[in-house]
Amino acid sequence: MKISQSAKEKTRINILGAAVDLIIQKGFENASLREMAKAAGVSNPTIYNYFPSKEKLLYAYIELKHQEAREALEAIDGFETFTLREQLQTLVETELELYLEDREFIVQIADMVFRSSGLRVDTLYATNELFVRTVDEMLSIAIEAGEIKEPPFREQLPRLFWDYYIMVVAYWIKDESEAFENTTQFIDHSMGVIEALLHSDILSRVSDLGMFFFKTHLLSSIQKFTTQKEKLGVIKCKLGEVLHG
Amino acid sequence: MVKPPPSSKLSRGTVVGKALLKIGAAHGKGLVKRTLGSRSESNAHAEQTHEQIADIIFDALGELKGVSVKIAQQVALGMPFLSPVYLERIARSFNSIPPLNKALVRKIVKQELGRYPNELFEKFESDAFAAASLGQVHKALYKGDEVAVKMQYPGIRQSIGSDMSLIHFAIKRFAKGQNVDHIVSEIEGRLYEEIDYALEAENCTFFGSHRHNDAIVIPTVYGELSTEKILVTSLLRGLSFEEYLATDPAQEEKDAYAQLLFDSFFYTLYKHRRIHADPNPGNFLFMEGGKLGLIDFGCVKQVEDAFLEKYNRLHIDLVENRHDGVVIPQYIDLNMIARSDEASMEQFYTEVIKPLDTLYKEPLIGESYDFGTNSDFSKRGFEMIFKVQQKQFHSVHRLNEQFLFLNRTLLGYYAIFEKMGARIETGYVKGLMRDFKGGKDGK
Structure with a gap:
C-alpha cells in the first residue's frame, strides 16, 4: 500500500509531538526512540524510518517550526504592507510564540548547545535553510521596493539574522519577567537597531573602511612575504577580480 | 523615525545616572557663583541654576519618553506652585509616545486575548487611529460592531518604577531637604492607575450606568476582550472639539453642550463621588442629535464623603461671598493652608488661596455665566497662577490632593467653555450643592 505524502507528513508531526512531550517529561538523554514510538502509537521500524536518531528528530522539530512560522506569516492579512522591520519582527515573534508550549523542550536544547556542548551550534545551521530563505525573500522585496538600498554583505545578512535570532531565543530562555515582556522589549529595541542599520549607510561605510585597510596594509604585507613574482601576480590578479568584480 | 525608548534596566539606569551626574555639576557651579556674586545677583543665579537643572532633567526625560512624559504631566498637575521654569520645560516635553508597530x-493582542487580531476580529486596522494614555487605539470590527481596541506598550509598568527614581531625586533637590515622598508616591499611584485598563473598564461601565442625562453617551466595554493591558469598547462616532467648532455651530447648541458637561460634572461628583478628571477636549466627541460622547476613563477621581462634606460647605460659603473669618478655618481644616502662626496662615490665604478661589467661584456666583463675554477667563487664571508662583516658590506643603484635583478639573472644563464661547446656567448645580446632605446622600 502506498502511503500518501500528506499521511506521511501527518505521521511525522505526530511522532514529533509525542517525542517533544516525552523529552519534556524525561529529558533528552533519558527519552528513548523506542518510548517515543510507543507514545506516538507507531512501530519501532516506523520511527527509525522517519528519524534514524534523536538528533535528527530535534532538527526536524526546528525545521517544522520554521515551516509553521512561515505558514503563519503567509496567513496574515496585508503582510505585504508591513515594513521590513515589522516583517522580520513578526517572524521572530511568531517563532517564539510557536515555541511557547514546548518551552521546556527548547530550554533543554539550549542547555545542550550552550552549556553541556552535547550539541554543536553548527549542526543547528543545517536546520535554518527555510528561515534564512524567508529572511532573504523579505530583504529582496524590501530592496526591490526601494524601502532600503542594497546593503553590503547582502548575501550574508539572512544568515547573520539567524544568529541574531538564536541570541533572542537564548535571552528568552533566561527571561523571568511577566509574560516574557523583557524579551518583547529586547526584540523591539534590537530590531530598532537593525532597522536603523539597514536604513543608514553605516554598513557600507564600514565595508569601505575594511576595504581601505585591506588594500593599503594587508595587501602590502602580502607583497613583502611573497618572494616569487609569479605567485604575487596570481594573487594580485585574483584580488583585482574580487575588488573590481 | 521615532526612536524607541531605552528600556532595558541598564540603559534606563544609564540615562538616569547621567542626568544625576549633570545635576550635581549644575548645582556646584551655581553655588560658586552665588558665593561670589552680590546679594542682588544671587536670585538671578538661582533662577539660572533652576533653568539648567530643569534642562538637564527634561533632556533625560525626553530620552526616556513614554512614561516620563506622563510623569512630567503629573508633576505639573500635582504641584501647582512649582517654579515656572520647571513647568515650562514640562510643557515642552509633551512629545509623542513611541508607537507600537x-x-x-499582533503580539500584544495574542498575548492578552489568546488569539491574533485577524482571528478575533472580522476586521482590524493595524495602524492606530488615536494615541491613548501610554498606548494607542485601533479600529476593529467585532461581531458586526465597530469597536475601539486600546493597548499599551509592553513593560510600561516596570519602567514607571525606574523613571520615578529620577523624579524623586529631582523633586528632592528643589525641595531643599523637605519631605517629598508623599508627592512621589501620589504621582506613582496615579500612573499605575492610568495604565490599569481593568480599572478603566470598571470606571467606564460605572459612568455608563450613572448618567444624569441621556444625551451623554459612554462607550460599552467588551468585558470578554478586556484585560489590564487591553481594553475593547464600542466605537463612538462624532466630531472632535476642533472639528465641531469648525462647523460654526449655533450659540444655543454650544450652550447646551457646555451645560451638559457642567451639570454632569457636578452630578457625578455629588451623587456618585466620582469625576471624569481629564477635561481634555480630546476626550469629548460631539455626536449627532446634540449627544455628547465621553471617552477615556483613565483619569477618574473618587472623592471621600468626609472631604466632600467639607468641600461642599466651603464652596457654598465662597459662592455666597462669606467673609474671610468663615472661610480661612475651613481651608485650614481642608489642609489647603499649613498650620502655623495666625499671621502666616492669613498671609498664605490672602496671597495664594484667595486669588485662586476668587477665580474658581466666579462662574458660580450669578444665575448664569457667559464665557463669551468673559473670554479672558483662563488668561486671567494663568496670570493669577503665575503671580502666585512668583510669591510661593517651591512650596511642598502637602496640599489637599482631592481639593486640588477638583479645582483643576473644573478649571479645565471652564477653559473648554471659554473656547466655545458658551453660556451656562448655574441653577441645577447650585441646587445639587444645596441639596447635598453629606453622608450617604445619593447612594
Missing part, C-alpha cells in the same frame, strides 16, 4: 500589535 504591527508586529507588536
